[in-house]
Amino acid sequence: MLETEVVVSPSPHIRAGYNAEGIMWVVVLALVPASVAAVYYFGWPTLTIILASIAAAVLTEAVVVTIMKRPLTIYDGSAVVTGLLLALTLPPTVPVWIPVAGSIFAIIFGKQIYGGLGYNPFNPALIGRAFLLASWPTFMVNWVWPEGALGWAKAEALAGATMEAAGTAADAVAGATALGLWRQGITGIPYLQLYFGNIAGSLGETSALAILLGGLFLLIVKIIDWRIPFTYLGTVLLLAFLMGEDPLFHLLAGGLLFGAFFMATDYVTTPVTPWGRVFFGFGCGLLTMLIRKFGGFPEGVCYSILLMNITTPLLDRWTAPKRFGEVKANG
């Protein structure tokens, strides 16, 4: 007879060697290159923004779940991911209370109010960013170029006019992102500069190289599905081409790559079915190009993804896969 107690539980009795907490930390790891690029291009203050954002997110989560008498969830890494993602969508010039306010809002109104991890309909980091943009727009569009990154603009202006005119043009350029300039009709940023990321923009969005490093890593370790980022990017490329714009510029400028690899792939707020993900990526791409071309802001990645988040339950339902052996009606 058995002398000790044994576990009686339903099968299966073995589990894959990964878990949700581990996945969150791998996502954090994948965001390291973009974070490093932010500090490299915009200086040490950006690290303060990142750390403040993460700390505020984790603390808010701890306080909220304690008040709600729920289990302490801060070790699952999801609050860290939210804080980090939010920080990387902010301009490098923001005062430190901006990421704090954004993270508090993101955790409370983007996540916990719906019941916490797994239940939020919108990407919490993007909710935080949208809240900040609506509340303190001046801080949120205060762009700077990394030191010495405006050489291309001087060269452009010099080609046309006097030294004085060149200086004015450069001043106009200095406070706008690549997409902002494009809306004003100013183009000519070298592709390589866009690719490496020494341009104006949000902390984590400027360096395509750093984002691709992290994004491809997530693809390789199968934490994200290729469907959403690829259809998203593909749709933007195609639409830019059809609209007579420069597809490569639209791929590299703004927050597209960052959004496609790190925001539109958030598990909780995006479809779970293969085809749902394809349609989600397509919708994001379509909305992004519509906003860029015709919207009030030059950039539309954040709102595109938030808008598509709304469609997630519907997409899941419409794209439920056909069961194995399911007989077609009339077939």
Next chain:
Amino acid sequence: MGLVTFKKGIHPPTNKGLTASLPVEELPLPSQVVLPLGQHIGAPAEPLVEVGAEVTTGQKIAEAKGMVSVPLHASISGKIVAIEPRPHVCGSMVPAIVIESDGADRLTPELTTHPNLDELSAEEIKALMKEAGLVGMGGAAFPTHVKYHPPVGKKVDYILLNGAECEPYLTCDHRLMLEEADDLLLGLQALMKAAGAPRGVIGIEANKPDAIVALKKAAAGLPVSILPLKVKYPQGEEKMLIYAATRRVVPVGALPIEVGVIVNNVATAAAFGRYLRTGLPLVSRIITVTGKGVKNPRNLLVRIGTLVEEVISYCGGFTQAPGRIILGGPMTGPAVYRLDLPVMKGTSGILVQTRAEVEKPPVLPCIRCGRCITACPYNLLPNFLGDYAEHDKLEDAEKYGVMDCRECGSCSYVCPSRRPLLQMIKNAKEKIRAAQKKG
């Protein structure tokens, strides 16, 4: 590369190295056996003997009751000491015949052999299947002869033997294919004749190359092909195996016969072959005793009805206080909480996990990662089904195909939030079935 398989599925560590190279040993004659009258799907058998009676090995001691049932045979010689409810793997007490061994293992004189298939008609072979007490030995324990009474007009193209052994840890079928190839092929040919099937196919996962070679050699000249399969779980699930071998898709809710295939386990075929050759019905089987919690993992030939405790003590006992004891493989085998349970016809192994292996971190909410959907070979949405089950939304669960779940457990295996998806799905199925019965 290039191996046939099904779509989706999972790749759990196979852990077969513990026992794969160990030849089958015969467990010494047990001092007693407990033979539940219901160890197959369908109606329990009816006892033919009374307490106090002397029985011989192979003697029929209970008769099949109705169509979906099989007779039961004494697996040792000795005295009937009880016919009473005994602990059963299902968790409750089930009527069983208990035989105390006389230590002599006297064979019943009634044994008749049928080594020559040419002398048997299809109908005779079907009757013999039942007489042998044959059930599916892969775990389901469905009476074999029932599969061979297809609806009129259904033609059988293939008898497909399942030698995939996709359950981690288990190596009993692997050893059987190596060591009992001749009985296996005799049994397969008999099954083919019974069904009028022109071809036999034996599907074997490619991690058993020696079994593939051995069977290829033994099957030379027969209308039987040996089909290496990709190593993937649940490769041995009936519908997945059929798809891998024939590219035929068994419709939802239908039986394999619908696409001209009958599937049997390799152990079932071998047991039938042995019966035809020796006359000895299904009174023993090979099981794998394995896991970190067992001192000496082994492949054992044991008499049906041998108690788990006797098997474990033969294997040197536990290495430490066991964490979980599973009858069968880790993906589908039931966990048990006592050792006085008998090895039955459908018991493929005993897996003992250590305490460290059963530590259970808390269940998290679904993070909608979609891994269960990527894993589910039946193209279901286990995350939603689990959700519907949890909230008693049975109509939604049914609409999204909960009844088509074949309970392979892949969804639970891959879930990073450790959600017991299969358990929730099983609950929903049970509730739906109960409601249907009532209605």
